[in-house]
Amino acid sequence: MPTKLEKQARRAFVGLAVAGLWGWSAYAQAAPSVQFQTSAGDFVIELNAEKAPKTVENFLQYVNDKHYEGTIFHRVIDGFMVQGGGFTASMVQKPARGAIALEAANGLRNDRGTIAMARSGNPNSATSQFFINVVDNAGLNAPQPDGFGYAVYGKVSSGMETIDKIRALPTGNKAGMQNVPLTPITINSVRILK
Numbered sequence: 001m002p003t004k005l006e007k008q009a010r011r012a013f014v015g016l017a018v019a020g021l022w023g024w025s026a027y028a029q030a031a032p033s034v035q036f037q038t039s040a041g042d043f044v045i046e047l048n049a050e051k052a053p054k055t056v057e058n059f060l061q062y063v064n065d066k067h068y069e070g071t072i073f074h075r076v077i078d079g080f081m082v083q084g085g086g087f088t089a090s091m092v093q094k095p096a097r098g099a100i101a102l103e104a105a106n107g108l109r110n111d112r113g114t115i116a117m118a119r120s121g122n123p124n125s126a127t128s129q130f131f132i133n134v135v136d137n138a139g140l141n142a143p144q145p146d147g148f149g150y151a152v153y154g155k156v157s158s159g160m161e162t163i164d165k166i167r168a169l170p171t172g173n174k175a176g177m178q179n180v181p182l183t184p185i186t187i188n189s190v191r192i193l194k
Contacts, residue, residue: 032056033157033193034063038073039186040166043159044193045115051106052153055117055126058100059153062128063190067094073185074177075131078167083118083131089184091175096127104142104149111136113156113163123148132156134167 033046049056062068068085071094075083087093102123110116110133117126123146131150133140142149156163166185174180 032060034060034154035191035193036068036159036187037189038162038166039184039188041159041162043162044157045154046157047154048108048152051108052103052151054100055103055151055153058097058126059130060192061097063192066190067096067128068187068190071187073166073181073187075179076166076169076171076181076185077179079135080137081131081133082163082166083129084185084187085118086127086129089186091177091180094128099125099127102126102148102151103153104151106151108152109136110138110140110150110152111155113160114152115154115156116140116150116152119150126151132163134163 031046031048031050033044035042035044047056047059062085070088071085072087072089073082073084074087074091075081086096099119099122100117102117102119104123108114112133112135114133115130116133118129118131119126140150166181169181169183169185171179171181
C-alpha cells in the first residue's frame with residue numbers, strides 16, 4: 001500500500017509528464033515537419049510557425065488540400081534555387097487561393113536549404129509556389145533596396161541530397177518558360193509528419 005508521500009510524488013510525476021507532453025505537443029504544432037516524396041527522392045521540411053505563422057498556415061492548407069501532388073519543380077537554377085508548387089508536368093498552372101501578406105522581415109535568412117515563398121514583383125502576391133535555396137542567397141533577404149525580401153518559413157531537415165540532385169538537372173525552355181528541367185521532377189505526395 002503506497003504511503004501518502006508516495007501518492008503525492010506519483011501525482012507530481014504524472015502532472016509533470018502530462019505537462020511535458022503538452023509542451024511537446026505545443027512545440028510540434030509550432031514547428032511541424034512535412035515530407036515530400038518526389039520522382040527524384042524524398043526530403044523533409046521543418047516549418048517555422050513561430051517566425052512565419054501566416055506563411056506556414058497557408059503552406060499547410062495547400063498540403064492538406066493535396067495541391068502539390070502532381071506538380072513539378074518547374075524552375076531550376078543551379079547556384080541559386082529550385083522552385084515548385086504551381087505547375088503540372090504539361091506546364092498547366094494549378095488554380096491557387098488568394099495571395100498572402102509578405103512575412104519576409106521575420107529574421108529568417110535565405111540560406112542554403114531554406115524554403116521561401118515565390119512571388120511576383122508585388123510583395124504581397126505569394127500563393128502556392130515555393131523555392132528551396134541551394135546556396136546562401138543574401139540578396140533575397142529583407143530588407144532589399146525596394147524594402148522587401150522573400151519570406152523564409154522553414155528549412156530542409158533531411159534529404160538535401162534530393163534537392164542537390166534536382167539542382168544539377170539539365171534545363172531548357174518549355175511552354176514559354178526558362179530553366180525547366182528536361183526530365184520532369186514530379187511531387188508525388190506531401191504529408192505532415194506526426
